[in-house]
Amino acid sequence: MTPNQIGFAILYLGVFILIGKWLRVHVKWMQNLFLPSSLIAGFLVLLVGPQVAGRITGYFVSDDSFWSTGILTENIVSVWETLPGLMINIVFATLFLGKKLPSLKNIWQIGGPQLAFGWTVGWGQYVIGIGLTVLLLTPFFGVPPIAGALIEIAFEGGHGTAAGMKSTFEEVNFAAGYDLAVALATVGVLSGVIVGIILINWGVRKQKTKVIEDVQGFSTLRKKGIMEYENREPAADLTVRPESIEPLALHFGFVALAVLIGFLLQKMLVWIEALTWGAATGSEFMTYIPLFPLAMIGGIILQGILGKIDNAHVLDRQMINRIQGFALDVLILAAVGTVSLDVIGEYFVPFMVLAVAGILWNVFGFLVFAKRMIPDYWFERGIGDFGQSSGITATGLLLMRVVDPDNKSPAFEAFGYKQLIYEPFLGGGLVTALSVPLIFEFGPYPFLIFATVMSLTGLFAGLFYFGGKRARK
Incomplete structure (x- = not known):
């Protein structure tokens, strides 16, 4: 899979997010259920992808046809399948x-x-x-x-x-x-x-x-799902000057650091197990632990450090x-x-x-x-x-x-x-x-x-x- 294919898969993701939001704005029953636009978009992807639309069109076209997988290619689906496991680490790293x-x-x-x-x-x-x-x-x-x-x-x-x-x-x-x-x-x-x-x-x-x-x-x-004009507030405060660094980029750096701390904790736990009880019992229990809860701990550790040294409150x-x-x-x-x-x-x-x-x-x-x-x-x-x-x-x-x-x-x-x-x-x-x-x-x-x-x-x-x-x- 080429970088261009991965890039186009991300672009398609953005398009479906917009379609999901459009449906939320215009479909009454979706509004009454307060369905998140991302959930609406996910259902739409399921319908137009290989599992529903692809199976229907598969009866009428050959296996090598573009339409055999609905309107989503195999490369797009392959990229999207990996995203949840990556994004959850960001979600949990930002909790605290x-x-x-x-x-x-x-x-x-x-x-x-x-x-x-x-x-x-x-x-x-x-x-x-x-x-x-x-x-x-x-x-x-x-x-x-x-x-x-x-x-x-x-x-x-x-x-x-x-x-x-x-x-x-x-x-x-x-x-x-x-x-x-x-x-x-x-x-x-x-x-x-x-x-x-x-x-x-x-x-x-x-x-x-x-x-x-x-x-x-x-x-x-x-x-x-639209904020009333008179009630709109800033999405965030600019704690640093954009000419020095884009505030969003700075905060992404903090999130990335929290995930990396969690990753190091994960590797350390696996290493400790291999040297101690794992060597005696043959257990590989720590290898089953996913990264996201440790990314949350990484966020807590980073927040504790920043709480002591971040006198300017840039976070x-x-x-x-x-x-x-x-x-x-x-x-x-x-x-x-x-x-x-x-x-x-x-x-x-x-x-x-x-x-x-x-x-x-x-x-x-x-x-x-x-x-x-x-x-x-x-x-x-x-x-x-x-x-x-x-x-x-x-x-x-x-x-x-x-x-x-x-x-x-x-x-x-x-x-x-x-x-x-x-x-x-x-x-x-x-x-x-x-x-x-x-x-x-x-x-x-x-x-x-x-x-x-x-x-x-x-x-x-x-x-x-x-x-x-x-x-x-």
């Missing part, structure tokens, strides 16, 4: 860059209830997934036990985490896990938005919400957000557009079982646990965690914005504090990255027991500690 970490006391007091709730639901997804796998999917459908981790990887982690785990699934001889995870992540995002809006309407009617009394919905421009969080958002859009488009429909068809029943179980568990957790764990504004705060546990963080933020448009509740602050402790472990953190290798190496039952203990820990803390505060109020 430019953020000032608050005190543990504030995190615990404000974000503690949501941490307990999210911890219960997140670990519970492992309990539900592994339980169903060992009792039903493995004995009756021949699905490997590591499929039990798919709900948490896809629902809590989203498309990015699913893409980042591709190499891990290949290493443990379950390459189909990647396609199933991406498909489940798509189900998670859709269910998070659709079910979330249904829950909000129910909450308003039943007077469960404290901030809004009716659902007026967003403005027409907001549904189209701007908003600029980091723009880089993160770009990487996530590219990731979602490429991951959804290249997912294997053959794999989903082959594992259709296990896929549906895991998808339905994940949705039901999230709804159950929100309706039963959130109001008993979160002392105040339980609906406004809990709906954000429901959205995140179903898809991506953006889904949670969207749902919180619907029920608290003017930020009158502590929902956004508590959600942000909770993420500081939650994300290094679940939803794409270290636990998510280690779950598949651990189940592969030691079997499903040790991890099932551990996940049950962790979920119950969050449950008891939420019900009896934070829930007790609610009762005293």
